[in-house]
Amino acid sequence: xxxxTYKATVRYAGDDLFIGTPPSGxxxxxxxxxxxxxxxxxxxxxxVAVAGCTAADVAAIMEKKRQDITYYNVEIEGWRAEDHPRxxxxxxVHHIVHGRGVSEKALADAIHLSDTKYCSVAATVRPTxxxxxxxxxxxxxxxxxxxxxxx
Numbered sequence: 001x002x003x004x005t006y007k008a009t010v011r012y013a014g015d016d017l018f019i020g021t022p023p024s025g026x027x028x029x030x031x032x033x034x035x036x037x038x039x040x041x042x043x044x045x046x047x048v049a050v051a052g053c054t055a056a057d058v059a060a061i062m063e064k065k066r067q068d069i070t071y072y073n074v075e076i077e078g079w080r081a082e083d084h085p086r087x088x089x090x091x092x093v094h095h096i097v098h099g100r101g102v103s104e105k106a107l108a109d110a111i112h113l114s115d116t117k118y119c120s121v122a123a124t125v126r127p128t129x130x131x132x133x134x135x136x137x138x139x140x141x142x143x144x145x146x147x148x149x150x151x
Contacts, residue, residue, distance in 0.1 A: 043078075043088075046125070050091055051076040053121035054133075057114035058095060058107075065106045070140055071098035078129075088129045095135040102137050111135060 008022045016033035029039035040048075055074040062069055072095070079090040095111060111133050115122060122131055 043080075046088065047076050047078050047091075049121045050078075050119075050125060050131070051093060053119040054093055054111070054114045055095075057118045058110045061110035061113060062097075062102075062106065065103070065110070067099060067102050067106055069097055069099040069102060072096070088125065090130045091125070091132070093131065093133045095133065096138075097135065098138040098140050100140055102139075104137060107135055107137060 006023050008020060010018050010020045010030065013019050016031065017039065018030040018032070020028045020030050031037065031039035031041060051074045059072055075094045075096065077092045078088045080086045081089050097107060115131065115133055
């Protein structure tokens with residue numbers, strides 16, 4: 001199976017700051033000085049990458065399923081080993097969906113498909129870190145102007 005190649009660069013900018021440039025060309029500041037917190041750390045980027053990958057999948061799948069979602073948020077927690085290299089050992093991804101008549105089955109299926117088939121970031125970290133998921137659905141009422149049939 002042929003592989004696609006991606007290339008990124010990380011340039012040292014001094015004082016424990018780096019500039020990361022991914023294939024898209026959108027530069028990202030990286031701060032490795034723990035107490036300063038002036039930019040994202042590499043570990044924080046990994047959390048965002050896992051959450052962002054699955055969020056993109058789930059949003060696209062739910063749209064294809066014609067689900068009426070008005071708000072979608074993904075929260076992620078990661079647990080790290082105590083010993084160096086202090087890698088992530090576990091992630092928990094929590095999906096929060098607000099909408100009208102959102103199908104619990106459709107959401108559960110979308111999360112499952114992302115988790116097991118589509119999310120390349122999850123597939124990359126899964127050999128060394130467990131990933132668990134959960135979700136909440138909040139029903140929103142239909143605006144009064146459409147609820148009574150008036151437009």
